Amino acid sequence: MTATSPELVRLNGIEKHFGAVRALGGVDLALGRGECLGLVGHNGAGKSTLMHILAGTAVADRGHLALGGEVPSGYSPGLAKKLGVRCVFQELSLCPNLTVAENTRIFHPSLTGFNWRRKAGRLILDKLDAIFPGHGIGASDLVQDLPIGRRQMVEVARAFTMTDEPVRLVILDEPTSSLDAHTAGQLLGFMRRVVAEGVSFIFISHLLGEVLANCDRIAVMRDGRTVADASAAAFDRDKLVAAMGDVEVHAREAHRGEGRARGQSPLRVRARPKRQSGVGDLVAHEGEIIGLAGLAGHGQTELLLAIFSAATRAVTGVEVTASVALVAGDRQADGVFPLWSIAENIGVCSLASLREGLLISRRREDALAALWRDKIRIRTPDVHDNILSLSGGNQQKALFARALGSDARIVLMDDPMRGVDVGTKREVYDLIRQEADSGRTFLWYTTETDELKQCDHVYVFRNGAIVADLTRNELTEEKVIQSSFAEAS
Numbered sequence: 001m002t003a004t005s006p007e008l009v010r011l012n013g014i015e016k017h018f019g020a021v022r023a024l025g026g027v028d029l030a031l032g033r034g035e036c037l038g039l040v041g042h043n044g045a046g047k048s049t050l051m052h053i054l055a056g057t058a059v060a061d062r063g064h065l066a067l068g069g070e071v072p073s074g075y076s077p078g079l080a081k082k083l084g085v086r087c088v089f090q091e092l093s094l095c096p097n098l099t100v101a102e103n104t105r106i107f108h109p110s111l112t113g114f115n116w117r118r119k120a121g122r123l124i125l126d127k128l129d130a131i132f133p134g135h136g137i138g139a140s141d142l143v144q145d146l147p148i149g150r151r152q153m154v155e156v157a158r159a160f161t162m163t164d165e166p167v168r169l170v171i172l173d174e175p176t177s178s179l180d181a182h183t184a185g186q187l188l189g190f191m192r193r194v195v196a197e198g199v200s201f202i203f204i205s206h207l208l209g210e211v212l213a214n215c216d217r218i219a220v221m222r223d224g225r226t227v228a229d230a231s232a233a234a235f236d237r238d239k240l241v242a243a244m245g246d247v248e249v250h251a252r253e254a255h256r257g258e259g260r261a262r263g264q265s266p267l268r269v270r271a272r273p274k275r276q277s278g279v280g281d282l283v284a285h286e287g288e289i290i291g292l293a294g295l296a297g298h299g300q301t302e303l304l305l306a307i308f309s310a311a312t313r314a315v316t317g318v319e320v321t322a323s324v325a326l327v328a329g330d331r332q333a334d335g336v337f338p339l340w341s342i343a344e345n346i347g348v349c350s351l352a353s354l355r356e357g358l359l360i361s362r363r364r365e366d367a368l369a370a371l372w373r374d375k376i377r378i379r380t381p382d383v384h385d386n387i388l389s390l391s392g393g394n395q396q397k398a399l400f401a402r403a404l405g406s407d408a409r410i411v412l413m414d415d416p417m418r419g420v421d422v423g424t425k426r427e428v429y430d431l432i433r434q435e436a437d438s439g440r441t442f443l444w445y446t447t448e449t450d451e452l453k454q455c456d457h458v459y460v461f462r463n464g465a466i467v468a469d470l471t472r473n474e475l476t477e478e479k480v481i482q483s484s485f486a487e488a489s
């Protein structure tokens with residue numbers, strides 16, 4: 001906490017267990033008014049659990065929570081909201097079958113009267129305009145029809161809408177993980193403006209640059225405890241990584257295929273975006289890592305899904321020459337099977353190789369899950385536990401394991417690193433490169449410009465079409481940004 005800011009939040013000795021798993025082992029944390037605290041830590045460190053306790057959506061086994069110097073009794077999500085606590089969690093909470101305005105009304109029961117729908121619509125659109133100018137979202141849009149990035153924008157904007165309750169503390173748990181760099185910049189700029197007005201923030205992100213550049217103070221969590229807590233100026237990226245306890249594995253800089261002419265290996269995918277006019281097919285050969293870039297929602301996911309479909313049925317404009325696996329971007333809606341165990345979730349794309357006679361062999365399924373748990377460090381005491389017992393980043397790793405553990409020769413990845421911690425990301429980058437070296441083809445849509453550097457070739461999308469086609473030697477962040485805003489020819 002900075003010396004000048006009076007205290008808004010104090011957490012003392014917070015403990016939380018889930019069965020045998022100790023998620024929090026006695027956490028102390030304080031936050032001042034008008035202060036922005038960055039909270040970082042490896043996947044499963046306990047960040048979201050701690051925030052659920054602060055939001056009243058989980059109850060600590062031990063410890064105390066004080067808000068504005070008072071220890072509230074009967075703390076609950078409703079009381080937290082009344083006291084000015086707002087949260088945006090990783091797993092979005094909007095009702096998919098309701099409109100943007102209706103979701104806002106649910107959050108503000110005081111919006112009544114015959115024109116509540118108009119009032120709720122105005123409330124959310126004003127906030128969207130303030131945070132994300134040019135957002136392109138309508139109040140009557142059904143949430144389930146919005147791509148994940150736009151859903152995240154609505155969820156963020158809704159947290160700032162105000163009727164009869166104040167906004168004193170906003171918890172943002174990986175709010176930029178589905179946003180492209182431009183939109184993430186809009187949110188971070190807004191956050192700093194609101195901090196200047198005296199609102200406090202807890203900002204969780206695995207993008208350490210974002211945390212270092214936008215937070216006043218940073219607390220690092222590791223295995224259910226805070227292990228460092230100091231002014232942001234006291235840290236740099238290496239110090240944060242060291243405190244998190246992740247061994248930084250540097251991605252191999254010298255990529256195989258540097259400067260290699262394309263097309264020397266067999267064609268795996270040729271796909272034309274539906275809105276493409278003129279030339280501009282996406283082409284991927286065996287052993288290539290192909291990046292899909294551009295602002296979120298500009299046709300990258302649609303093309304990946306068309307390629308996925310083309311593996312099993314004819315799709316106009318898409319040619320696929322081998323088996324395909326997909327790492328879904330929206331794990332909540334399209335990725336995890338929520339009633340299944342971690343092992344079942346990992347094995348579901350490998351059923352042919354898991355079969356013994358007519359039945360799926362549990363022994364083989366367990367062995368596959370254990371292999372991947374160790375390979376990419378999925379933090380769980382037991383692969384038979386339900387998939388939802390994993391932290392968000394660890395669920396994402398299980399989806400990765402599902403695709404990479406299958407025998408698919410083409411792996412489609414729809415912004416697959418959402419919520420994955422920095423150490424694991426490095427390991428997965430190396431793994432993807434090794435798999436490509438052994439002949440697998442990857443199509444990789446990412447909202448993180450840094451990840452494009454892992455690709456052999458990058459296609460930039462704008463308004464549903466490919467507007468630039470860059471080799472890795474040509475690839476720069478400026479070129480990607482310029483193309484992202486250029487009109488398709």
Ligand SMILES: Nc1ncnc2c1ncn2[C@@H]1O[C@H](COP(=O)(O)OP(=O)(O)OP(=O)(O)O)[C@@H](O)[C@H]1O
Nearest residue numbers: 018023043044045046047048049389390391392393
């Ligand atoms: N509902 C639950 N049931 C069982 N275990 C849980 C549950 N929720 C969290 N855990 C466990 O508690 C630990 C902390 O998880 P938490 O989600 O707080 O981590 P995190 O730091 O937010 O991770 P990430 O960066 O991946 O989001 C993990 O070991 C997780 O598996």
